[in-house]
Amino acid sequence: MSGTLVGSSRSVGWTSILVDHHRVQPSEGEFETASTPDQTIVVMLKGEQHIEAFADGLWRRTVYEPGTVGTTPGDRTDRLRRCVNRNSGRFDKANLYLPHLLLDEAVDEYRRAGQRSGDVNLNALAFHDPLICHTAKRLVEAMASGAADLYAAATARWLAAHLVCFHSGRADAERLTLDAGVISDRRIARVLEMMSSRLSNPPTLDELAAEAGVSKFHFVRLFREKVGRTPHAFLLQLRLKAAQSMLAATDLDIGTIAALSGYSRSAELTSAFSRRFGTTPKGWREAARA
Numbered sequence: 237m238s239g240t241l242v243g244s245s246r247s248v249g250w251t252s253i254l255v256d257h258h259r260v261q262p263s264e265g266e267f268e269t270a271s272t273p274d275q276t277i278v279v280m281l282k283g284e285q286h287i288e289a290f291a292d293g294l295w296r297r298t299v300y301e302p303g304t305v306g307t308t309p310g311d312r313t314d315r316l317r318r319c320v321n322r323n324s325g326r327f328d329k330a331n332l333y334l335p336h337l338l339l340d341e342a343v344d345e346y347r348r349a350g351q352r353s354g355d356v357n358l359n360a361l362a363f364h365d366p367l368i369c370h371t372a373k374r375l376v377e378a379m380a381s382g383a384a385d386l387y388a389a390a391t392a393r394w395l396a397a398h399l400v401c402f403h404s405g406r407a408d409a410e411r412l413t414l415d416a417g418v419i420s421d422r423r424i425a426r427v428l429e430m431m432s433s434r435l436s437n438p439p440t441l442d443e444l445a446a447e448a449g450v451s452k453f454h455f456v457r458l459f460r461e462k463v464g465r466t467p468h469a470f471l472l473q474l475r476l477k478a479a480q481s482m483l484a485a486t487d488l489d490i491g492t493i494a495a496l497s498g499y500s501r502s503a504e505l506t507s508a509f510s511r512r513f514g515t516t517p518k519g520w521r522e523a524a525r526a
Contacts (some may be wrong), residue, residue: 242328245379245388248316252389254333257376260285268316269308274333275358276308277395286319289361295425298362299329299457303369303496304370307358307403310336324361330372338396356420358404362433365403365475366482366496371395423448424462427455431471435471435478438498471498477510479505483521490517 241262245253254274262285269276280300288295297319300306307315339358371391376386428449430439439447444467445455459467479497482488488496494505509517 242304245375248385250379250385250386250388252338252385253335253395254332255372255375255379255388256298256331257281257328257379258331259326259328262318263402264318264406265371266315266474267348268312269316271313272312272333273310273336274453275310275339275399277332277334277368277372277399278306278308279329279330279332280304281328281369281376282431283325285327287361288319290315290316298429298433299331301434302360302364303364303436304362305359305360305365305368306362307399311359312359330376332372332375334392334396334399338392339400342374342393342396342400358399358465360403360429362387362429363403364433364435364478366435366493367398367485368395368487370482370488371403379523412435423450425457427459427465427467431467435475435498436496438475441467472508472512475499476509479509479517483517484524492510493517 239258243258244257245255256309257355275490275512280302282302285300286297287300288294291314292321295317298304336508348400362497371394375388375391378391427444430444430447441452441455444459445452448455448458457472461468475497482493482496486493490505494500494502497505499505506516509515509520515518515523
């Protein structure tokens with residue numbers, strides 16, 4: 237793999253979080269990630285790459301596209317291989333290295349707020365989180381403009397809290413029942429990862445069935461048995477939850493949020509959102525910020 241380090245927060249003296257912006261021309265090959273003392277968050281910014289990860293004796297494939305996030309705990313290495321096809325091309329990614337001290341502080345705050353204690357598990361091959369993607373882009377822009385470490389420090393603390401709250405197994409029971417880590421059937425776990433990582437470009441039923449390694453008819457039945465709802469209903473919930481998060485925490489316009497959530501037009505998001513929550517995205521945003 238040939239790549240260029242476009243920019244690094246080392247050059248502007250940030251100490252709260254390390255940010256490296258890479259531009260990569262992919263090539264076929266197997267490799268092992270480097271061990272670091274910090275929590276690693278990889279965010280795809282531009283382009284696309286196909287990655288396979290080796291775990292539990294199996295290779296699992298996922299597609300990284302803009303908005304896809306992967307997380308690796310400190311001191312862990314992963315065995316990966318990059319797959320190149322005729323559509324492969326240069327891509328940009330941001331590697332964020334978050335000190336574990338910030339994660340420990342976030343865990344302690346949640347414990348004091350009455351949530352259950354336990355170890356943070358931030359290890360995921362790929363998932364979709366528009367807020368983390370948006371934050372990574374802003375960090376890269378701030379780094380390029382020479383922003384002070386004060387900006388980086390505030391962003392790093394928010395990122396730690398967001399990861400602990402939404403991506404460490406410390407969320408509410410509804411989320412836990414839908415998390416790939418607690419679905420015993422490994423095929424369904426792979427499907428949930430694919431669905432979460434491709435909200436802006438939802439996979440077809442044929443693609444999901446192929447990922448599960450079963451026929452389309454058998455897949456729908458298997459999915460309903462394991463998850464408790466149809467693939468379409470589950471994907472709709474993922475998309476609406478993503479839209480809610482962006483409405484509450486960003487100033488993105490409704491059209492942009494619709495596109496990031498997998499809707500071709502803002503009117504489609506408004507219709508689905510109104511049916512589910514009884515209010516429009518604009519009305520929900522205003523109420524959430526009141």
